[in-house]
Amino acid sequence: MRQSIRDWFDERVGLDIFERMLQKPLPKRGAWFYTLGSATLTLITLQFITGAFLMFYYVPDGEFAESSIRYITEQVRYGWYLRSMHRWSANLLFIVIGLHIFRVFVSGSFKRPREMTWIIGAFIFWTVIGIGLTGGLLPWDSNAHWIGTVFGNTLSYFPLVGRFLRSALLGGEHVGTLTLTRFYALHVWVLPLVLGILITLHLYLIRKHGLFGSVIEYRDQIRALEAQGVRRESIIVTKMTPDETEPFYPAQVFRDSIIAFSLITLVSLFSTLFPFSPYRGEEPPPTRIIPRPEWFFWSVDEWLMYFPGKLIPIGLVLITLFFLFLPFIPFVERHPEVSPIRRPVSTIIGAWVYLFIIILAMMAGARIFNY
Amino acid sequence: MNQTAEEPIGRRHFMERAILSIFGAIGVMLTPPILGYILSPVFRIREDLSQSTRWAPVAPVSEMETVGDLPRTFDVPYRVKEGWRVRETSRQVYAVRKGGELALFSTFCTHLGCPTAWDDAKRMVICPCHGGLYNNFGEVIGGPPPRNLASLEYKVENGVVYLKDPANVYEVGWKDPRKRA
Ligand code: HEM
Ligand code: FES
Numbered sequence: 001m002r003q004s005i006r007d008w009f010d011e012r013v014g015l016d017i018f019e020r021m022l023q024k025p026l027p028k029r030g031a032w033f034y035t036l037g038s039a040t041l042t043l044i045t046l047q048f049i050t051g052a053f054l055m056f057y058y059v060p061d062g063e064f065a066e067s068s069i070r071y072i073t074e075q076v077r078y079g080w081y082l083r084s085m086h087r088w089s090a091n092l093l094f095i096v097i098g099l100h101i102f103r104v105f106v107s108g109s110f111k112r113p114r115e116m117t118w119i120i121g122a123f124i125f126w127t128v129i130g131i132g133l134t135g136g137l138l139p140w141d142s143n144a145h146w147i148g149t150v151f152g153n154t155l156s157y158f159p160l161v162g163r164f165l166r167s168a169l170l171g172g173e174h175v176g177t178l179t180l181t182r183f184y185a186l187h188v189w190v191l192p193l194v195l196g197i198l199i200t201l202h203l204y205l206i207r208k209h210g211l212f213g214s215v216i217e218y219r220d221q222i223r224a225l226e227a228q229g230v231r232r233e234s235i236i237v238t239k240m241t242p243d244e245t246e247p248f249y250p251a252q253v254f255r256d257s258i259i260a261f262s263l264i265t266l267v268s269l270f271s272t273l274f275p276f277s278p279y280r281g282e283e284p285p286p287t288r289i290i291p292r293p294e295w296f297f298w299s300v301d302e303w304l305m306y307f308p309g310k311l312i313p314i315g316l317v318l319i320t321l322f323f324l325f326l327p328f329i330p331f332v333e334r335h336p337e338v339s340p341i342r343r344p345v346s347t348i349i350g351a352w353v354y355l356f357i358i359i360l361a362m363m364a365g366a367r368i369f370n371y
Numbered sequence: 372m373n374q375t376a377e378e379p380i381g382r383r384h385f386m387e388r389a390i391l392s393i394f395g396a397i398g399v400m401l402t403p404p405i406l407g408y409i410l411s412p413v414f415r416i417r418e419d420l421s422q423s424t425r426w427a428p429v430a431p432v433s434e435m436e437t438v439g440d441l442p443r444t445f446d447v448p449y450r451v452k453e454g455w456r457v458r459e460t461s462r463q464v465y466a467v468r469k470g471g472e473l474a475l476f477s478t479f480c481t482h483l484g485c486p487t488a489w490d491d492a493k494r495m496v497i498c499p500c501h502g503g504l505y506n507n508f509g510e511v512i513g514g515p516p517p518r519n520l521a522s523l524e525y526k527v528e529n530g531v532v533y534l535k536d537p538a539n540v541y542e543v544g545w546k547d548p549r550k551r552a
Contacts, residue, residue: 062458146485150500153484164413171412174540177453178412290499291485304483305501308515312482367502 021207022249029244030107031255036100037206038256042263043093044199050086051188058138060184062177065140073277084271090132092267094296097128098354105329105350108338115330117205120198122327127195129296129323134187136294140180146291148175148183154304157313158320290368298364299357305364412454422457424449426526426533435466435473435532441507442467442489442496444478449537462537464523465489465496469508475523475534476509482516496520 009015026034057076059068072079101121104110110118133151137144152175156166171178246252293301300319307315335343427449429435442465451458463478463486478496480487485500495512496505504513509520524535 062456146500150483150485153482167413168410172453176451177456177458301501305515309511309517312515312517 022253023247024207024210025245026210026248026252027244028246028251031252033103033107034252035255035259036096036103039096039259039263040093040100041199042260043089043096043267044195046089046264046267047086047093048192050082050089051192053082054086055188060138060180062140062180065138065180069139073275080275080277081271084275085267087276088270088274089267090135091295092263093128094132096263097125101125102350102354106340106347108335108340108343108346110330110333111338112330114205114209117202117209118330119327120202120205122329124195124198124202125326126323127191127198131187131191131195132294132296134183134191137175137180137183138187143292145175147293148179150291150293154316157316159313159317162313292368295361295365298368299360302360302364302367422450422452423538424451426528426535427537429464429466429475429525429532429534432527432530432532438466438468438473440468441491441494442476442509444489447534447537449534451538462540464534465509465520466532467507467509473525473532474508475525475532476519477521477523477540479521479540480516481511481518481520482514487520 006015054072057068057072057079059065069083072083074080104118104121110121137148148170152166152170155169156162158165167173169182170176171182303319304312304315333343333346335346337343340347427447429445429447444463445466446461447464448459448461451460464475465478467474467476478487479485480498480500480503482498482501482503485498485503487496487498487503487505489495489507490497494507496507496509498504498514498516502514503511503516505516505520506512509522511517511519526533526535
């Protein structure tokens with residue numbers, strides 16, 4: 001019976017493709033680090049689900065946004081829970097993505113033939129930042145207003161196109177009626193659509209190449225290259241034998257499931273213990289509004305602070321170049337080895353960049369909370 | 372993919388060109404309306420801006436006369452036309468007496484636009500965002516702000532001080548929309 005159902009579908013859908021995908025070999029070593037990608041996917045899925053349900057009540061209008069959020073948190077059954085899930089999961093997502101990028105960088109997994117996987121990953125990263133930024137405005141409380149203002153004015157410092165960028169994004173010179181609907185459209189539809197397409201491509205490429213390490217299938221090509229006199233050092237490959245790998249299903253799916261379960265439990269726990277109320281803390285009197293960016297923008301905020309007066313555009317251009325540089329890493333870091341120990345320069349630079357970002361964020365945090 | 376005998380190279384070429392042209396034409400047809408649609412608020416050519424407040428009352432002259440050389444904060448309510456809506460809102464301005472003359476200046480930090488506040492104890496205008504500091508006349512004395520707080524135009528009419536163009540909140544880059552309307 002089960003076999004006949006399977007065959008029915010196989011004939012019409014082509015199950016063998018999916019079965020082959022599940023059988024794709026993965027390296028056994030370091031397999032827990034490979035769960036970071038699927039952990040990211042778990043949280044993104046959670047964002048899509050909780051976000052879709054927030055849309056049932058949220059109204060993207062300057063007059064009603066705040067009230068509708070208040071209604072969600074205070075009156076809709078489990079509204080506070082879904083909203084807090086959405087926010088906590090977003091926060092966790094930035095940490096998990098950071099770890100995923102770090103593991104991919106350290107293990108040299110962005111090298112040939114996986115450059116495109118990395119490039120798509122960098123685009124994904126930009127998109128996620130965009131979603132986080134546009135989402136920050138939707139509560140439309142005074143903090144949201146100032147986040148938007150600071151962001152718009154930051155853009156306005158770009159040489160030549162700055163003011164145009166600010167107006168194009170805010171829908172006018174300042175944060176107002178037209179800003180909210182734009183950010184809403186970007187946050188709930190445009191950017192998630194882009195993200196969905198990019199993630200699909202990302203996953204396709206991962207399945208095409210197999211995870212880093214499981215490159216046994218390239219062995220013949222390497223022999224051929226060597227026979228042509230190409231030096232072995234310039235051919236990137238790892239020494240994996242079949243007994244060092246195992247199929248994706250069930251071992252890796254099992255690990256991924258455990259991680260997914262732990263993450264969702266964690267988000268749920270945080271949401272229950274520390275739910276987000278419509279007002280972050282006390283409602284400050286108008287003269288004492290202290291705008292607070294989301295923590296994942298703290299390092300950028302801190303960085304820009306070190307470029308006062310006429311230097312502001314320089315700080316802005318530098319940090320933009322940093323983000324624009326991400327997709328090019330596979331073409332700059334071309335060391336033949338993948339092992340982090342055997343390419344110490346990249347490993348050290350990578351670690352320093354992460355440390356630098358974390359220190360900047362911590363300094364910003366200290367400044368913001370001591371003010 | 373295979374070139375058949377009945378399909379000469381010319382025909383294939385033609386179709387390849389045609390496919391490119393077709394998609395090019397689709398792009399050309401769709402791009403201008405989409406861009407125009409998204410950027411419409413930037414150009415605001417068809418907006419009726421007469422509904423924004425031109426001159427907003429700040430305070431009676433008698434009250435302004437009590438202002439000394441330390442800035443005092445005033446709340447200025449005004450209307451602003453934004454797309455399809457006329458919004459009632461308000462902003463704050465500082466008033467200070469400078470060389471015997473009344474001066475109004477903006478509370479918005481010239482760095483990234485955060486709302487500053489006069490600190491009585493420290494005798495400075497302080498920006499909460501990145502610690503921009505200004506003196507009592509709104510001149511930068513520390514932190515990242517590139518310029519002094521914007522001084523604002525005002526007029527006195529019938530014993531009331533009016534602020535010009537209150538909707539011009541971030542003097543950085545403001546263009547008077549009425550010139551296009
Ligand atoms: C929404 C965000 C993302 C999702 C859902 C995602 C998902 C995944 C998954 C499921 C894997 C396979 C498992 C693993 O290696 O952990 C993976 C691998 C990979 N990811 Fe991502 N990823 C995301 C963002 C990124 C970013 C931002 C980058 C880099 C800039 C990146 C670069 C890579 C690379 C190069 C691989 C291949 C690793 C290998 O073959 O060993 N990903 N990703
Ligand atoms: S916005 Fe005032 S110092 Fe940055």
